Amino acid sequence: MHPYLQIMIGFARSGVLGYGGGPSVIPLIEYEAVKNYKWMNSDEFGETLALANTLPGPIATKMAAYIGYKVKGPLGAIVAVTAHILPSLIALIGILTFFYSFRSSPFISGMVQGVTPVIAVMLFMMALDFLKKGSKGLGVRWAMILAVFAFLLLQILTLHPGIVIAIFLTSAFIFATYRGRKTMKQNFEQESREKVQ
Structure with missing residues (x-):
């Protein structure tokens, strides 16, 4: 598969599935970058995440830009950021328009509450993984x-x-x-x- 297509699919998938945004997307980006496409190893990902946290702006967008740049230079960064933002932006406009009319529905409230524990577990597992990496050196x-x-x-x-x-x-x-x-x-x-x- 062509690298640009890999970048497009990987970041589109993490953008669409990253319910909750921000930190909840990071385990999905890690899966694509480290395990699925092997653009970097887990130590490099951890270093990239730490440095990205020191810069202003959304963490997922910064990660997409850096990883895309690492894989295919400036054009790779543009493809990664666009692929990460565009599908969720289109979906967001469509879904929020639909859900807004049902904002008081217990079904919608239940959906949000039901996915929250999954995000919490994903973040907890990632935190444990980083703690294990830190304990190797320290x-x-x-x-x-x-x-x-x-x-x-x-x-x-x-x-x-x-x-x-x-x-x-x-x-x-x-x-x-x-x-x-x-x-x-x-x-x-x-x-x-x-x-x-």
Whole structure:
């Protein structure tokens, strides 16, 4: 199948099936990008998601643009964003026009309430997956400490997710730089000792 057609089908599918929008679409995009078409691995997807959260605008659109660009350059980004937005936009106009006339119906209310637990489970499974990935590099204890700290910043202090991600990215960069310099210094000292011997 041609890459542009893959991009079109993948993002049209995630756009149409992503009921609830925003974060609920991310597991669907992950399925298309990582498992179905293998445009990237799960670690790359996690990094892309973290960086996309620091930028303004809808997360699903940013993810579509980046993944489309990664696969087929600027035209791939345009195809991905269009494929992601257009079907749901057309459906939204048609369905909302129909549902608006039945907005007080218990059937419509039941539909919305019935799909909410499914979205909650999808997001919970994705959160667990990211926690497992984090614990591989950090260890379980540090992953849990950082997860609790992030929860406090987001829920108690109500900081914007972009600010929290920026704090964590900056801290990780500083720590990695410090650790890298320390390792280089230790290696240099060891080489010096070996030369003296």
